Amino acid sequence: MAFKAFQTEGKLYLILDFLRGGDLFTRLSKEVMFTEDDVKFYLAELALALDHLHSLGIIYRDLKPENILLDEEGHIKLTDFGLSKESIDHEKKAYSFCGTVEYMAPEVVNRRGHTQSADWWSFGVLMFEMLTGTLPFQGKDRKETMTMILKAKLGMPQFLSPEAQSLLRMLFKRNPANRLGAGPDGVEEIKRHPFFSKIDWNKLYRREIHPPFKPATGRPEDTFYFDPEFTAKTPKDSPGIPPSANAHQLFRGFSFVAIASDDESQSMQTVGVHSIVQQLHRNSIQFTDGYEVKEDIGVGSYSICKRCIHKASNMEYAVKIIDKSKRDPTEEIEILLRYGQHPNIITLKDVYDDGKYVYVVTELMKGGELLDKILRQKFFSEREASAVLFTITKTVEYLHAQGVVHRDLKPSNILYVDESGNPESIRICDFGFAKQLRAENGLLMTPCYTANFVAPEVLKRQGYDAACDIWSLGVLLYTMLTGYTPFANGPDDTPEEILARIGSGKFSLSGGYWNTVSDTAKDLVSKMLHVDPHQRLTAAQVLSHPWIVHCDQLPQYQLNRQDAPHLVKASRYLFTQSDLITFTANELLL
Numbered sequence: 061m062a063f064k065a066f067q068t069e070g071k072l073y074l075i076l077d078f079l080r081g082g083d084l085f086t087r088l089s090k091e092v093m094f095t096e097d098d099v100k101f102y103l104a105e106l107a108l109a110l111d112h113l114h115s116l117g118i119i120y121r122d123l124k125p126e127n128i129l130l131d132e133e134g135h136i137k138l139t140d141f142g143l144s145k146e147s148i149d150h151e152k153k154a155y156s157f158c159g160t161v162e163y164m165a166p167e168v169v170n171r172r173g174h175t176q177s178a179d180w181w182s183f184g185v186l187m188f189e190m191l192t193g194t195l196p197f198q199g200k201d202r203k204e205t206m207t208m209i210l211k212a213k214l215g216m217p218q219f220l221s222p223e224a225q226s227l228l229r230m231l232f233k234r235n236p237a238n239r240l241g242a243g244p245d246g247v248e249e250i251k252r253h254p255f256f257s258k259i260d261w262n263k264l265y266r267r268e269i270h271p272p273f274k275p276a277t278g279r280p281e282d283t284f285y286f287d288p289e290f291t292a293k294t295p296k297d298s299p300g301i302p303p304s305a306n307a308h309q310l311f312r313g314f315s316f317v318a319i320a321s322d323d324e325s326q327s328m329q330t331v332g333v334h335s336i337v338q339q340l341h342r343n344s345i346q347f348t349d350g351y352e353v354k355e356d357i358g359v360g361s362y363s364i365c366k367r368c369i370h371k372a373s374n375m376e377y378a379v380k381i382i383d384k385s386k387r388d389p390t391e392e393i394e395i396l397l398r399y400g401q402h403p404n405i406i407t408l409k410d411v412y413d414d415g416k417y418v419y420v421v422t423e424l425m426k427g428g429e430l431l432d433k434i435l436r437q438k439f440f441s442e443r444e445a446s447a448v449l450f451t452i453t454k455t456v457e458y459l460h461a462q463g464v465v466h467r468d469l470k471p472s473n474i475l476y477v478d479e480s481g482n483p484e485s486i487r488i489c490d491f492g493f494a495k496q497l498r499a500e501n502g503l504l505m506t507p508c509y510t511a512n513f514v515a516p517e518v519l520k521r522q523g524y525d526a527a528c529d530i531w532s533l534g535v536l537l538y539t540m541l542t543g544y545t546p547f548a549n550g551p552d553d554t555p556e557e558i559l560a561r562i563g564s565g566k567f568s569l570s571g572g573y574w575n576t577v578s579d580t581a582k583d584l585v586s587k588m589l590h591v592d593p594h595q596r597l598t599a600a601q602v603l604s605h606p607w608i609v610h611c612d613q614l615p616q617y618q619l620n621r622q623d624a625p626h627l628v629k630a631s632r633y634l635f636t637q638s639d640l641i642t643f644t645a646n647e648l649l650l
Contacts, residue, residue, distance in 0.1 A: 427476025
């Protein structure tokens, strides 16, 4: 979409959408090929775009992955209309020899004139490339490629579905009049093809269908989905045919006309942060160039967290310094980039790599750990506990819906961003053990796209991991209500003793501190801590439980909680052993 246009005497400036998801070519080059469900989505959106152009009498003529961009939600947009031809209908033809040769239709190659049907041939080439990772017609040079387009028999890969093979054959008709989409019904012929039988075209048009891939775009200026080969170049003017001498009013009515400045011809300087990809593979920028490191905040087995100050703005942040020899932080960084804009997920600010360590800069959690703060409160009611659990579970539900499991929801990873203590200031942190659901080809998936492309054992594992997240929240709820954990009796408990109690699934919900807790709260705790992960509540079911839904009707009197220091320490000990406990418990249940 063009927002504005500016001109000087010698130049025209078009202000367009900045599509941070990059181009389909870069993604295809990384993934090699897409699943058929991915291809259906992209081709369906592309068909709507081409139909819109055709309805305006425009032939696009340059359809290729490089000219298909992804917005921040993962929807496609066509770009680069430099070769498009307007004022063409079904009765008229264009004769220019233009486009990228591998995607040219036969009638473009032989220069006998072409119509909008040429775009549907290119549509087929794009489909073939996305499904197979190769081009259907590609010779050793330009001449041989054109000969193949005109004469070669299409080699149809047999691993493609019958519907995909059928659509390709109907698009690769060398007689443009016989090509699917060239008939009187136009794009409706393509929409009716069995390959698109599962596409709801009305929902697709309204953008109500979730794309199979959502770019991990954390900040407005991020460019890491664009190939560094291009982003590292010095910007240059696009070539254009010089206008005639009397064309000084060629762009009359545009947004702004400026007098050419003396330095306009000088090379523009690239501005903006380095992309994450560049930072992970190039060492031109050092963390200490931009930040001053302060005291330790926390220490882990493979990382250390410190407070730091941004030198230019004097703003405080936290930096997690990860030893690359002990853990690959790529998955964690991708998750933070993709989902860190959620109000209750810690926000990623920057990433650096010095070869040995990766520096992950995030917002600073000044309010401390959630459980510490709650257990120190003199007055704490069920109503307050319900509000806290709602915020955390709502965030976990969001992650699970995106195919992300945290797998390490211990109190030290649930913090307050400030001292207010409001549930809104809660942040889920440390995604070092988190996983994103992926198809067999490594492609990121969301649950609605998993049915045909994720191995059963992967789905099974994902289900256990999601159930473990709920189990962790159940332990957290139990501790908020009573002041101690369900499975640890003291600081001297060994992991083996704790595991034995977890495996038995037995814990007390009566007597002592439970006498002041409502029955609905006890019911929720028991269902979140069910020993069988298949019977354990999901995040959505937790949110629909009466104890959450009717929060405003819960008691406001103070909970009678244990505040003995050794039991609080025991609760912390249990959670910090959660890596071992979660893993071992899952293995026992598999």
